[in-house]
Amino acid sequence: MFATWGRLVYRLRFAVIGAMVGLMLALGAYGLGLENNLSQSGWDDPGSESVAAAKLADGTFGRDTVADVIPVYTAPEGKTVDDPAFGAKITKSLDELAANNPDEILKINASYWSTKIALMADPSKEHAFASVAIKGDNDTEVAANFKKVRDEFYIDGVDVQLTGLQPVTGTLNDTMANDVHRMEILAIPAVGVLLFFIFGGVVAAALPLIVGGLTIIAANGVVKLITHFTEVNAFVVPVVSLIGLGLAIDYGLFMVSRFREEIAEGYSTGDAVRRTVMTAGRTVIFSATMIVASLGGLLIFPQGFLKSVAYGAIAAVILAAVISVTVLPAILAILGRRVDALGLSFMRKTKTTDEIENSVWGRLTQWVMKHPLKVTIPIVIGLLLLTIPISNIKFGGINETYLPRTTRPASRRASSTSCSPTPGPSRSSWCSTAPRARRSPRSSRRPTGRPVWSRSSRSTTRPRTE
Structure with missing residues (x-):
């Protein structure tokens, strides 16, 4: 199946790019103004006794x-x-x-x-x-x-x-939106520079970023579509951006790295695309399937914001996988050996499988496989030590302490120590x-x-x- 899909993408590479990119951009245009369709509710269990009591009190008073x-x-x-x-x-x-x-x-x-x-x-x-x-x-x-x-x-x-x-x-929501926007502005160029040194060329480094950008744009459209059928919490926005960008770049790395290896082995562009989809493409699809299945567990929780995380994350994962096995192979089919263009000659060399296995990373992998306990035990201990800071974690409702210190003074000055002056049964503290x-x-x-x-x-x- 994957071999057939790889051959089909190669033959219809221009049509695949036109259709898929057009669809992703259309979803992105539809997703404009997503924040106006998102909810601020969904933090409580609607079937809990506290929510039932609150509804009774609100209905009475x-x-x-x-x-x-x-x-x-x-x-x-x-x-x-x-x-x-x-x-x-x-x-x-x-x-x-x-x-x-x-x-x-x-x-x-x-x-x-x-x-x-x-x-x-x-x-x-x-x-x-x-x-x-x-x-x-x-x-x-x-x-x-x-x-x-x-x-x-x-x-x-x-x-x-x-x-x-x-x-x-309101400040919490604005802070999250600003943080996500800043993340996108800072992270994408930083990742681009890192990818340049990994691949040794501008063209190869840009391909995973293209997948990430299309994923985020289209995922916003999918989430907006979901808001017409169910309530979606505003917390979904950073989830889409973080998970969408991360997985899209990860999947893009799989595909581009494998394609370069196939080209280095001497395969033609068509065969390299087919073999890339057969191997790395299969890995991408199986990975996305497992992640979607895991995220589906969030849908059983009654809290709306957890379901919203699932909606956004599942949309981002599926789109990242689909774009990685459609748009990306089609672009690689057009580029061929020019995937290494616009780079530094001493960094740009594509390596065969034997060369990769004899490289530093290849030798490190072999050493790890020969000494599993020497690697596993220190890593597990290190991970356990990293859990120490959360031993005193405290959960609570929304308040000004969730804000960065630079945004707290106004709310900090307004901390309460008195009780409601309003008379009547509906007064609250x-x-x-x-x-x-x-x-x-x-x-x-x-x-x-x-x-x-x-x-x-x-x-x-x-x-x-x-």
Whole structure:
């Protein structure tokens, strides 16, 4: 079967490239705007008692909105939050926020200036906070509505910092997106340089990167298609990028290395493509099959975000394998011996099987096979030692401690030690979710790094980044 496929790809190499690349690019175009179709839910077991109790409480008392958004206001230098002009400015801003955004803002739960509760300000009266409820029937709607209005919380001339569930989760999502984007920008060139030294040529080094790029682009389209049938958590984005790029490059290495060996053995381009698909192509397909089967185990878990990881990873693995046995052999069929073009002559030599077996790597492999215990025991001990740092691992819900230190100051300042001032049966505790600003040096108020939804009187950008 693989030999027949190899011959077919060689004969129809231009048609295969045109059809497959066109399909991958079409999926990529369809996948644009994927983030707008992703969910912020799926972290809990929908069949658990805690979720059932939460649904019962929400159905009886309404959704708990106390900690949706907690804006922390800092008084100007030399004044306190009890200053009448300062308080009037904050109160006016909150009133306008609710009046101008009725589709996004549910209500202003409370503020220091409307309640005069001492626990809503720090002892120095330098900071005080409010609680704002965001509209939405589920986590995804609430998050989307917050994004629409988050800039409306900032007041010219007032240092405002946002914490609470929505700012923290929003910053987490933005941080992940920025990290993935930075990874793609830095990792792909770095891997390209590494591949250049491995293959000794620009053309050979570029081929695994082409597979990786097409895989990521097309996987986003497949995931977007899945979102029309089931809920997919936003956590899927880094999974697609990391697994898709890694496996695609790995499979590309298998195929290109094997093709170069076949060319070095003296086979024609057509035979080299056929034999490459027969050997390395079979390995790629079997590897992808095993990985997909393993990832399928995540589908039995009730948590939506675990299922989302499976959706994204399975899509990326399948696409990486398909592209590796279609587009890549077709490109190799066109290139032939020119696969070693644009390189350094002393690094570009393709090696036969005998030359590879007599190389450093070949001799190392032979030594390992002759001394399995000498290799296995130290490696196993080393792997066990690497598990020591996770012995004190602690799991918990979403909070600001998951953010890099450069993005934490606003949320750190807003850690809570008081309880909800809102009366009635639906009140919930501020103790673990709502903030109370703590005294800190003026110089430490301005967080640096990625956006932490804060704005100072000394900055007019929104959101502020430094």
